[in-house]
Amino acid sequence: MLALRELQTRFANALFEGAVEPVIAEIVARGAVSASERLEIYRNNLREGFIKALAITFPVIERLVGTDYFRQLALDYLRAHPSRSGNLDHVGAAFATFLRERFESTQYAYLPDVAELEWAHHQALIAPEATAITADVFRDLNAECLEQIRFELHPACSLLRSEYPILSIWRANQSDAEDEELIDLDAGGDTILVLRTPECVQLRRLPPGDFAVLEAFSHGLPLSAALEAGQAADATFDLGATLQRALALNVLVGLHGSDAPIPRISQ
Numbered sequence: 240m241l242a243l244r245e246l247q248t249r250f251a252n253a254l255f256e257g258a259v260e261p262v263i264a265e266i267v268a269r270g271a272v273s274a275s276e277r278l279e280i281y282r283n284n285l286r287e288g289f290i291k292a293l294a295i296t297f298p299v300i301e302r303l304v305g306t307d308y309f310r311q312l313a314l315d316y317l318r319a320h321p322s323r324s325g326n327l328d329h330v331g332a333a334f335a336t337f338l339r340e341r342f343e344s345t346q347y348a349y350l351p352d353v354a355e356l357e358w359a360h361h362q363a364l365i366a367p368e369a370t371a372i373t374a375d376v377f378r379d380l381n382a383e384c385l386e387q388i389r390f391e392l393h394p395a396c397s398l399l400r401s402e403y404p405i406l407s408i409w410r411a412n413q414s415d416a417e418d419e420e421l422i423d424l425d426a427g428g429d430t431i432l433v434l435r436t437p438e439c440v441q442l443r444r445l446p447p448g449d450f451a452v453l454e455a456f457s458h459g460l461p462l463s464a465a466l467e468a469g470q471a472a473d474a475t476f477d478l479g480a481t482l483q484r485a486l487a488l489n490v491l492v493g494l495h496g497s498d499a500p501i502p503r504i505s506q
Contacts, residue, residue, distance in 0.1 A: 366395035371489035391493030395435035448473035
């Protein structure tokens with residue numbers, strides 16, 4: 240008798256590859272319905288569940304390419320990236336990469352960036368909670384250590400950069416969009432902050448300097464490096480104003496590298 244893990248592996252292979260080994264057929268076949276027919280029911284449930292989960296996560300991509308073609312994309316993606324877990328929240332993790340490989344150097348090269356935006360939106364919904372720091376923490380900082388302090392970003396926020404106007408594309412393809420806006424793909428790119436608030440997930444365009452600073456923080460760079468990045472992105476950059484806006488948005492949840500490091504506090 241095969242071990243449970245080996246049986247599960249062979250059963251999964253039968254679902255994805257179609258070939259039914261005798262040992263699997265013997266276990267699956269019961270009553271009037273044959274093993275191949277029973278496995279086809281499992282296959283169909285697997286496919287439909289996967290397609291539905293992907294469509295829930297990427298509704299704009301589905302709308303842009305159409306339902307029928309989205310189904311075909313989803314099936315191709317399923318073959319390339321089958322789910323490794325019963326939790327389908329994570330099946331879309333590689334979808335943007337898959338689309339980039341499919342549509343790179345085509346007129347649809349913007350689709351992967353839209354998918355990244357939708358994935359960031361989805362991740363913001365399920366990310367853990369954390370307590371944001373306030374301006375009060377700066378009062379106790381050692382001035383000599385300011386340049387080396389590092390900020391930690393909220394786990395429910397992310398940063399996206401695209402050469403396409405993906406935020407306009409996303410907004411124009413929401414179910415409650417009032418008008419069908421004609422988007423010019425050459426209108427310029429976007430630097431976007433995705434963040435979760437108590438009310439909803441927000442998508443915000445950021446000024447180049449603000450984006451550069453938060454991007455530096457996300458890579459673990461110190462305040463001095465973030466300042467340089469902000470100045471390189473915008474000649475009129477004001478670090479104090481950028482930090483005030485970041486604090487107001489509650490995207491900073493940890494401060495490290497000072498004499499009294501303040502760790503993130505998860506709720």
